[in-house]
Amino acid sequence: MINKDSLTHHISQQFNAELEEVRSHFLAMGGLVEKQVNDAVTSLIDADSGLAQQVREVDDQINQMERNIDEECVRILARRQPAASDLRLIISISKAVIDLERVGDEATKIAKRAILLCEEGESPRGYVEIRHIGDQVRKMVREALDAFARFDADLALSVAQYDKTVDREYKTALRELVTYMMEDPRSISRVLNVIWALRSLERIGDHARNIAELVIYLVRGTDVKHIGLTRMQEEVQGKGKDS
Amino acid sequence: MINKDSLTHHISQQFNAELEEVRSHFLAMGGLVEKQVNDAVTSLIDADSGLAQQVREVDDQINQMERNIDEECVRILARRQPAASDLRLIISISKAVIDLERVGDEATKIAKRAILLCEEGESPRGYVEIRHIGDQVRKMVREALDAFARFDADLALSVAQYDKTVDREYKTALRELVTYMMEDPRSISRVLNVIWALRSLERIGDHARNIAELVIYLVRGTDVKHIGLTRMQEEVQGKGKDS
Numbered sequence A, B: 001m002i003n004k005d006s007l008t009h010h011i012s013q014q015f016n017a018e019l020e021e022v023r024s025h026f027l028a029m030g031g032l033v034e035k036q037v038n039d040a041v042t043s044l045i046d047a048d049s050g051l052a053q054q055v056r057e058v059d060d061q062i063n064q065m066e067r068n069i070d071e072e073c074v075r076i077l078a079r080r081q082p083a084a085s086d087l088r089l090i091i092s093i094s095k096a097v098i099d100l101e102r103v104g105d106e107a108t109k110i111a112k113r114a115i116l117l118c119e120e121g122e123s124p125r126g127y128v129e130i131r132h133i134g135d136q137v138r139k140m141v142r143e144a145l146d147a148f149a150r151f152d153a154d155l156a157l158s159v160a161q162y163d164k165t166v167d168r169e170y171k172t173a174l175r176e177l178v179t180y181m182m183e184d185p186r187s188i189s190r191v192l193n194v195i196w197a198l199r200s201l202e203r204i205g206d207h208a209r210n211i212a213e214l215v216i217y218l219v220r221g222t223d224v225k226h227i228g229l230t231r232m233q234e235e236v237q238g239k240g241k242d243s
Helices: A004-008 A013-045 A049-080 A084-120 A127-150 A153-183 A185-220 A229-242 B004-008 B013-045 B049-080 B084-120 B127-150 B153-183 B185-220 B229-242
Strands: none
Touching (some): A013 A049, A013 A084, A049 B084, A084 A127, A084 A185, A084 B049, A084 B084, A153 A185, A153 A229, A153 B185, A185 B185, B013 B049, B084 B127, B084 B185, B127 B153, B127 B185, B153 B229
16 A cells, blocks of 8 residues: 555655655645635635635746646656556646646636626525535545545545435535526526536535546545545455455 | 557557557447447437336446456456556546546436426426437537547647537526426426436536536547646647647
């Protein structure tokens, strides 16, 4: 099983340092993305267009971080020709960084909706749902990153499992908001802003799940994409007991 | 500049064969995904729930193709330690395959909306827009794949540029549909099905653009993500004249 110790006993100290560096850059990007989600949700709930604007500006930094991490991964692949768990680390990071960047994009979209709501006036409904689902997906992002940092496949599994809950609550919220719009058609445009923000939150949950799946791949060496939660659990817990 | 000839003069015939194979698997997956988008849009416009159901069933095949191609890429990275343009080919494929799979997901979502529209009754508006934007994004997917097949950075550039047009038309369509819903609130639920389908089409355009950007990276060796269309054009055309 992969862990920090196996990385630190690497033959090449320089190679080691490079792997640790790209890993820490990835986690730093994760921290910033997490903050963006937090700020975006807050800006929408508090109708704080200044904070929303700030979220939109920070997105450039995140894009730049993605480019840099990508470059580091390609450099390591080209010069170091990593194998086994080192290769899996680079592959996982180079994929997870795409998800992180898209989480950043969704945060920006939420901030855009916050600005529109400041301009058009508050939505009569939906803030409770935004706060609630916002809390859930932020937790997913944080735990997916924690799982990455600690090579923790069990935590990653629980993140992937939790995505079902978010999807269910998202659908319930959507149904209620659609019913509300039918009763008060003048609110349609404002309620739709909340619906789009909820949609972005649901997508953030999907990306957190993708990152969690990459953690399982990194730690267990098995690709658990598209295999369903039952088989995913068997992969994580079954092999966990053997090793 | 990379081209098919440089691949065929590779030292290792076996390595060559593996690169060609993964490339052809990627393009085959692309062909199937393109068909899925086509079928999904047709099923929605023709209210053909049988065809929509078929789209949903084929999605498993696409997921399996993604897993297989992923495995091939990892195997090549681990055993062949590719460099330069070979490495870029593997990196591009392993990223573009994620976009292709998500295009497949969006096609499935459109098919789901088609089924809901069959059950709830047709939307009073939006079919013209679905057909129109559907044609546009299918063209983008096809051309992005053609650009990949032919290492054609100019065609890839035009795909990336075209995404702006799709985004603009998507926004116009959305505004009109929101206005319609306000006038006829009883139609909200049905019109929303069309809106979600349009949203999926717009996302398909984004993924086609991502694939096009990967073609430019593959051919020119420059990461053109997030740099804006003007600089992207300079990268493609500027360097094109030098080489």
